[in-house]
Amino acid sequence: MTAQEQADLAVAELRSTWAGEPDGVWTAPGRVNLIGEHVDYNGGRCLPMALTRVTAAAVRRRDDDRVRISSSDPDAEPFEGTLADLGPGEVSGWAGYAAGTLWALQQAGVDVPGLDVSVSSDVPLGAGLSSSASLEAAVALSAAELAGRNDAAELRHLLIQAAIRAENEVVGAGTGGMDQTVALLAEEGSALLIHTRDFRTEPVQLGLAEAGLELMVIDTRVKHTLADGQYAKRRADCDEAARQLGLEWLSDATPADVDRLSDPRLQARTRHVVTENQRVDEVVELVRAGRVAEIGPLLDGSHTSLRDDYEVSAVELDVVVEAARAAGALGARMTGGGFGGSAIALIRAADAEAVGAAVVAACRERELTLPGILTVTSGPAARRLS
Ligand code: ADP
Ligand code: MG
Numbered sequence: 001m002t003a004q005e006q007a008d009l010a011v012a013e014l015r016s017t018w019a020g021e022p023d024g025v026w027t028a029p030g031r032v033n034l035i036g037e038h039v040d041y042n043g044g045r046c047l048p049m050a051l052t053r054v055t056a057a058a059v060r061r062r063d064d065d066r067v068r069i070s071s072s073d074p075d076a077e078p079f080e081g082t083l084a085d086l087g088p089g090e091v092s093g094w095a096g097y098a099a100g101t102l103w104a105l106q107q108a109g110v111d112v113p114g115l116d117v118s119v120s121s122d123v124p125l126g127a128g129l130s131s132s133a134s135l136e137a138a139v140a141l142s143a144a145e146l147a148g149r150n151d152a153a154e155l156r157h158l159l160i161q162a163a164i165r166a167e168n169e170v171v172g173a174g175t176g177g178m179d180q181t182v183a184l185l186a187e188e189g190s191a192l193l194i195h196t197r198d199f200r201t202e203p204v205q206l207g208l209a210e211a212g213l214e215l216m217v218i219d220t221r222v223k224h225t226l227a228d229g230q231y232a233k234r235r236a237d238c239d240e241a242a243r244q245l246g247l248e249w250l251s252d253a254t255p256a257d258v259d260r261l262s263d264p265r266l267q268a269r270t271r272h273v274v275t276e277n278q279r280v281d282e283v284v285e286l287v288r289a290g291r292v293a294e295i296g297p298l299l300d301g302s303h304t305s306l307r308d309d310y311e312v313s314a315v316e317l318d319v320v321v322e323a324a325r326a327a328g329a330l331g332a333r334m335t336g337g338g339f340g341g342s343a344i345a346l347i348r349a350a351d352a353e354a355v356g357a358a359v360v361a362a363c364r365e366r367e368l369t370l371p372g373i374l375t376v377t378s379g380p381a382a383r384r385l386s
Contacts, residue, residue: 004385006027006055006056007058010058010072011058013058013071014058014059014060014116017070018068020116024058024145024146024386025059026138026141026383027054028055028137028138029052029053029381029382030051030133031129031130031133031134031183032049032215032335032336032344032376033178033335034049034299034335036048036276038272038273038276038306038310038338040176040194041175041238042249042251042273043248043251044196044197045195045280045281046280047191047192047194047204048182048191049192049206049215050186050188050192050378050379050381053123053124054123055120055131055135055137056121057138057139059118061113061114062115062116064114066080066081066082066083067080067081067099067102067114067115067117068115069099069118069119070117070118071120072119072120072121073094076094077093081099083102083114086100087100087169088100088103088169096166096171097135097136097167100167100169101140101162101166102143103166104170105140105143105144108158108162110144110162111148115142115143115146119138119139121134126224127342128334128335129217130182130183132167132173132179133167133175133183134183138382140162140382141184151384157199159184159382160177160180163180163183164176173231177199178194181196183382184381187203188378188380190204190205191203191378192204205287206287207292208292211292212348213346213347214349214375215345215346216324216344216352217342217344218320218324218344218345218371218373219342219374220340220341220342221369221370222316222339222340222341223340223341224339224340231337234269241266245257250270250273251277253270253273258274268308268309269309271309272309272310275305275309279302282295282298283295295346296331296346299346300332303317306338310338312339313334313339316368316369316371317334317341317343319362319366319368320332320359323359324343324347327355328354329355330347332344332345332346360373
C-alpha cells in the first residue's frame with residue numbers, strides 16, 4: 001500500500017468516526033533495525049531504516065479543548081478527553097501513545113489545540129517494526145503544525161523527545177529513542193546511524209539494490225508485548241552493571257570491564273552491549289566502503305549475542321534465522337526488542353523466493369505459527385501528505 005492510500009484510509013476513518021474533513025494528513029514510517037539492538041537506552045549506536053509502511057493521521061483542529069482519537073484498527077476503542085487530561089495515569093491502552101504524545105508536546109511548551117485525530121496504519125502492530133513510534137510521530141508532527149510550529153530540524157528533535165516521554169511515562173514502555181528518532185529523521189534511500197547519547201544522526205547509504213541484495217523481514221507473528229516485564233528487567237540489569245562499573249552509559253564499558261563484573265548475568269548483558277556497538281561500527285565501515293555484501297557475519301553475531309548474552313530471542317526467531325541462513329541468506333538476526341516480533345535476513349535478490357519458502361517450511365515443520373514475509377525498502381521520515 002502507498003502512503004497516499006494509507007492517508008485515504010485515515011481520512012475515511014475520520015469521516016466515519018468523527019464526521020468531518022481533516023485539515024491535513026500526516027504520515028510516519030515504521031522501521032527495521034539493521035543492527036545495534038538494545039543499545040539505544042545504553043547510549044550506544046544503532047542503524048535502523050525507515051520503512052515505506054506508515055501510520056497515517058488525518059487531523060482536524062477544533063475550537064474547544066476536546067481531544068478525540070480513533071484508529072481503523074478494530075481492537076482500538078475511540079478515545080475522548082480534554083487537553084488537560086492526556087497525561088500519565090489518565091489514558092490507558094492504545095490511545096496512550098497518541099494522547100500521551102499530545103500531553104508531552106504541551107509539557108514542552110507547544111500550544112496544542114483541541115483535535116480530532118484518526119489513524120490508519122499498515123505497520124504490523126507489535127511485530128517489532130515500531131508501529132508505536134510511527135503512531136507517535138504522525139500525531140506529533142500533525143499537532144505541532146496545527147499549533148503553528150514550522151517544520152524544522154529543531155522541531156523534529158522536540159517531537160522525538162515528546163514521543164519518547166509519551167511511551168515512557170504515559171504508556172509505561174521503556175523505549176530508548178531509536179524508533180522515534182528514525183521515524184522523524186530518516187532519509188529515503190538510506191539507513192540512519194543514530195548516536196543515541198545525543199541523538200546525532202548520519203544517513204548511511206546501504207546500496208543494497210546495487211549489490212543485488214535485498215533485506216527480508218520475517219514477522220513471526222508472535223506478539224512481543226507478552227514479555228513487557230522482560231524489557232524492564234534488561235534495562236535494570238544494564239543500569240546495575242553501569243553503576244557497578246561507575247559509568248554513566250553502559251556503552252562506555254570496555255571488554256576488560258566485562259571481566260570486572262562478578263555477576264555472570266551482568267557480565268553477559270554488558271558483553272552484549274559492548275560487542276553490539278562494535279558490530280554497528282564494523283557494519284557502518286563495511287557499508288561505507290561499498291562492501292555491504294560482507295556484513296552477514298556481523299548480523300549473525302548480533303543474533304547470537306542477543307540470544308545467548310542478552311536472552312531476548314524466542315524459539316520462533318531462532319528457527320526462522322537458522323532456516324534463512326540454511327537457504328542461502330548472507331546473514332540473519334532478530335530485530336527490535338525480541339521475545340517474538342520480527343527477524344531480518346540479508347539475501348541475494350535472486351534467492352528471495354527460496355529463502356521465503358524455506359522459512360515458512362521450517363515453521364510448519366516445527367508446528368509454529370506461519371510467519372509473514374516482507375521485502376522492505378527504505379522510506380522517508382514523517383511528513384505532511386496533504
Ligand atoms: P511495535 O512498536 O513494535 O509495533 P509496540 O508494543 O511498541 O510494538 O507497540 C504496539 C502497540 O501500539 C499496539 O499494541 C497498539 O497499542 C499501539 N498502536 C500502534 N499503532 C496503532 C494503530 N494504528 N492503531 C491502534 N493502536 C496502535
Ligand atoms: Mg514500539
